[in-house]
Amino acid sequence: MKINAVLIVGAIFVILVVVVFVVIAGQTPFPAFKYATQTSQYVNTTSNIGPEDSQFMWTNYDLTLIAQAFVMFAAAAAALAMLRTDDKEDSD
Amino acid sequence: MIDLTGYLVFSFGLFSIGLYCLATKRNMLRLVLGIELLINAANINFIALAAFAMPGFVDPLGNAFVCISIGLAAAVTAVALGVVVLAYRHYGTLDVTELRRLRG
C-alpha cells in the first residue's frame, strides 16, 4: 500500500484516540453496572449460556425479533426495487 | 483475565479505525466495510459489558441485543451494496471522488 500523507495522518489520529482514551479510562474507571437497580434477577451462570440466553430472548424480547424479521423483509424489498430489471420497464 | 478497560479501549480503537476508513478511503466497497467496522465495534462493546455484570455471571440482555444487531447490520449492508451496484452502473467506476457532481 502506498505510504502517503493521508495514511500517516490517519494512523497518528487512530493512535492518538486510543492513547487519549486509555488516559481517560485510567483516570475514571468505567463503573460497570454501578447504577443498575435490578441485579440477580435475570443473570445467567457461566456454565452453558447458550440455551439460557436464547430462552431469555424468546420469552422477553420476542416482539423485537418479529420487528427484526420485518427489517429483513424491508431489505429484500429494497434490493428488489433497486436491482430487478424487467423488459417492460418504462424509464421515469 | 483482561480487565474491562482493555475491552473498552479495543472497541473504541476499532470505532476510530472505522471512522478513519470512512473519512479517507475512496473505493465505495471500502466505505461499506467501514460501516461494518463501526457496527461491530459497538457489538463488541455490548458483549464485553455484558460479561462484567457480576463476577461469575453474564447478563443475557447484551447478548440478545447483539444477536439482533448482527441481523440489522446484514440488512444495511445488503442495501448498501445494492446502491453501490447502481452507482457503478451509472459512473463505471468505484471511486467516490468521481461522484462529486452534486454541489452547492
Added chain:
Amino acid sequence: MFTLPLDILLIFTAVSPVVGWAAPKLYRSKIAGAFSAIALSATGIALYSLYQDVSTNGAIYVTGNSLIAGYLKVDMLSIFMVSIFLGLGLAATIYSMEYVENSARSPIYYTLLLTMISGMVGIVFSGDLFTLFVFWELMSVSTYALVAFFREKWESVEASLKYLILGAAGSATALLGISLLYGLAGTLSFEGLATAFTATTNPWLYIASIFIFVGFGVKAAIVPLHTWLPDAHSSAPSTISALLSGIVIGTGIFVIARAFFSAFTSIQQQWLPIIAVLSFLTMFLGNITALLQTDLKRMLAYSSIAQVGYMLVGIAVGTQTGLTGTFLQFFNHALMKGAAFLCAGAIIYRLGARELKDMVGVGRKMPITVVVFSISLLALIGLPPFNGFISELTLVTSTFQTNLAWLGFGLILSSVISAGYYLRIILTMIQIPVSEKIEKVKETPLLMLIPIVALAVLIVFFGIYPDPLVKFAQHAVTAFPSLGGAS
C-alpha cells in the same frame, strides 16, 4: 402482538407485495396505491380507538413476561406523532397514485412506503432503546431505497449513496452510545434509565450523551451533520421528499428529546447551552444558504434544515412550553413542507424543469397549485393567519421565559431572512409568462390535486382555530415527567 394500529400496518405491509403481484397488469399501480391508502386509513381508525384508551387510562405498556422488559410504551406523545405520520402518509400515497404510475416497479414502491411508515410508528411507540433501534433501522433501510427509486437518474443514485453512508455511520455511532448507557445502567427502558441516573454526573455519561446526540442528529440534520440533506431531498421523488422533510426529520428530534429528557436529565445544565448554540447555527446556516440556491427543491431542502433549528430551540429551552412549541412546530412543519414539496413536484411533473428561473409565470397556467404553494410558503415564514405563526410564537415565548432571549431574537431574525427566498418563489410564479413552454402547461392531474388542497385546508384551519391542536400538544408533552416550567 403489538398494539392494534402497528399490527394492522405491519400486516398490510407484509401483504402488499402479493397484492402488487396478483393484480392485473393494466391497473397494477392504481390497485397497489389504493391498497396502501386503505392500509393507512385502517390504521388511522385503529389509532382513534387507542387515543380514547390512552386519554382515559394513561400510558399503555406492552411488556414481555417480566418486569424489566418493556418494549412498547404508548402515551399521548406517541399518538400525537402517529396522527401526523398517517395524515401526511395518506396524502403522499394518494398523490403517488398519479406520480409513479408509469413505473413498472410501483407495487414495490408502495411496499417500501408502508414499511417506512411502520418503522416510524414503531419508533414512537417503543418504550426502550432496544426496540427503538430496531424500528429506527427499519425506517432507515426503506428510506435508503426510496431515495434511489428513480434509478435511471444519476443524481438520485449519488444522493442515495451519500445519504446511506452518513446515515448508517450515524446509526452505528448511536449504537455505541446505547452500549455505553447499557453498561452504566444495566437496563435500556426509558423509565429504568431515568431512575438509574437521577443525581449522578459521571464523565462516562457525558461521553454516552455525545455519541447518542451525534448518532441521532445525523438523521435530524443538525448543523455539522446535515450535508446529506440537500442532495437527498432534492433528488428523491417528490412524494419521498415530502415525507423525508416532513416526518423523518422529526423522528430524529423525537428520539433526541426522549433520550435526553429521560436518561440525561442529571447533566441537563451542561448540554442545554450546547443545544442552544447548535440550534442558532442550524437556523442561520439553513436560511442563508437557501438564499443562494436556484433549484426549487434544493431551496426547500435547505429551509427544512432551518426549520429543524427552530425545533431545537424548544429542546434547548427545556421547559414544558418549549417542548410544546417543538412538537407543534414539527406538526405544522410536516403539513407546510409536505404541501410545498408536493406542489413543487406537481409543477416539475407538468413542466419538466427544476430551476426557478424556468418557472416564471407558471401561476397563470396552474392556478390552484400555485395558490396552495403560496399558502404553504407564507405559513412557513410564520405569518399570522396560518399555523406556522402559532408554533413559532410558542417557541419565542418559551425562550423569553428562561434566560435564552437571544435565541428568541435569533428565531425572529431568521424568519425574516427566510421571507427573502419564500417571497422570491411566489413572485416568480405569479408574473406574466414569457416563454412558450409555459403556455402549453395544464393544471395538475386530479389525483395529485386532492391531497395538495386537503393539506392547504388543514394549514388554514389550524391557523385560524389552533385550540384543539395546542391542547393536544400540551397533553402530549406531559409524557416527559421531569420538566420544569408551567405552560
